[in-house]
Structure formats: C-alpha cells, structure tokens
Amino acid sequence: MNTPHHVVLLAGPSGSGKSYLARRTGLPVLCLDDFYKDGDDPSLPRRDGLVDWDSPQSWDAEAAVATIARLARDGKAEVPVYAIGADRRVATRPFDVTGSPLFVAEGIFAAEIVEECRRRGVLAGAYALRRPRGATFLRRLARDLAEQRKAPRVLVRRGLALLRDEPAVLRRQAGLGAHPLGAGELLRRVADLLAGHLWRS
Structure with missing residues (x-):
C-alpha cells in the first residue's frame, strides 16, 4: 500500500509518559486510548467480577x-473521544x-497492532517507552488522581498491580514488535524517521 502518510506506534506501560513524549516529537498525535470499548460492551474481559481495562481485549484494535489506515491514505478522519470516567x-x-x-x-x-499496520504498509516504526518503574508508578497515580479516573482506593490498588506487571508488559510489547527505548533515544529515532521521509519526498 503506497500511502502519503505513515504511522509511528508508541507503546509502553501506563503512566510512562507516552502522551508527553509523543507531543515532544512535534508530529500529529492520535490517542489510542480513545478506542477503548464502551463499559457495557458484552465482549469486555473480566477479572474477579470487574472489567479488566488492562487487557488488550478491552480495546477495539480493529477500529484503531x-x-x-484512513489517515495514512486520506490524511484525515473522524476519531472517537472517550471519557474514561464514564x-x-x-x-x-x-x-x-x-x-x-x-x-x-x-x-x-499500540504494540497489539504493529503487525497489522506493517501488513497494510502504513508503519514507519514501532517503539515501547521504557522508564524507571518507580517514576512510572508515581506519574500514573498523580495523573489518575488529578483526572479522577476512578476512586482513589481503586487507583492505588491498580497502580501497585501495574508496577508489579510492568516488566512483563514491556516484554510482551517487545515481542509484538515495539522496540523498547528510553525517551532520548526514542526522540532521536523518530527524528531520523521524519528526516528520511522528508528526504524521499
């Protein structure tokens, strides 16, 4: 598929600073969290009777x-706006x-769709942001509390679980084709990708 635009997929653990780093690239940024399934979707995965929002099955990969692909082909698309609190x-x-x-x-x-984006010919690169686990835990908790995403007790319990699972999350994302990198190296890689695309154009 020969398209005028290509995507850089940016994965990483929750709270690692993906949104902040994506903005620092200076490129347009599509928030993939807006493709979560609605809370009453019967296909949502559950753990201990509660929806498991940390499972890829809670997310609409096909729509993402x-x-x-539409953005790569046409340069524009209507995208969803998701309210996490609702x-x-x-x-x-x-x-x-x-x-x-x-x-x-x-x-x-983001790593869940690396292979499909590559198959469609729209992938420029795929990375997983790697940060110190303690910093990620504190950043995630501060963000979630400030945005009142869930009750504080729920956020602390979820944050501790994510802290424990973070190495496995990065291993999975790397296995799916998202190369783990620190913030500085990731920004340099994206800058190199952009320079190459501008040179070819």
Whole structure:
C-alpha cells in the first residue's frame, strides 16, 4: 500500500509518559486510548467480577487500525473521544495529518497492532517507552488522581498491580514488535524517521 502518510506506534506501560513524549516529537498525535470499548460492551474481559481495562481485549484494535489506515491514505478522519470516567465514547472529532508525512499513534495497546499496520504498509516504526518503574508508578497515580479516573482506593490498588506487571508488559510489547527505548533515544529515532521521509519526498 503506497500511502502519503505513515504511522509511528508508541507503546509502553501506563503512566510512562507516552502522551508527553509523543507531543515532544512535534508530529500529529492520535490517542489510542480513545478506542477503548464502551463499559457495557458484552465482549469486555473480566477479572474477579470487574472489567479488566488492562487487557488488550478491552480495546477495539480493529477500529484503531481502520482509522490509522484512513489517515495514512486520506490524511484525515473522524476519531472517537472517550471519557474514561464514564467508560464510554462521548463524541467524535476531526483529526488531520495532511501537513506531515508521519503521525504518532500512542497508547498502552499500540504494540497489539504493529503487525497489522506493517501488513497494510502504513508503519514507519514501532517503539515501547521504557522508564524507571518507580517514576512510572508515581506519574500514573498523580495523573489518575488529578483526572479522577476512578476512586482513589481503586487507583492505588491498580497502580501497585501495574508496577508489579510492568516488566512483563514491556516484554510482551517487545515481542509484538515495539522496540523498547528510553525517551532520548526514542526522540532521536523518530527524528531520523521524519528526516528520511522528508528526504524521499
């Protein structure tokens, strides 16, 4: 598939700073968290009677890939707006990448679609942001409390579980094709990708 735009997929553990780093690239940024399934979707995975929002099955990979492919081909698409506190999509918004040969799609499940994006010919690169675990835990907890995503007790319990699982998360993402990198090296890789695309154009 010969497309005018290509995607850089940015994965990494929850709270590792993916959104912040994606913005630092200077590229258009698609938030993949907006492709979570609605809270009443019967296909949502459950653990101990509660929805397991940390499972890839809680996320609509097919819709995310279709939107990325549309952006790569047309340069613009309508994307969902997801309210995490309400556990559902509440609106859509226009997203435009026509001024850039690359755009970033970031989210904890970005690695799940590496192979499909590669198969469709829209992938420029795929990375997993690697940060010290303690810093990630504190950043995630501060963000979730500030945004009132869930009750504080739930957020602390989830944060400790994610802290424990973080090495396994990065191993899985690497196995799916997202190369683990620190922040500085990741920014350099994306800058090199952009320079190469601009040179070819």
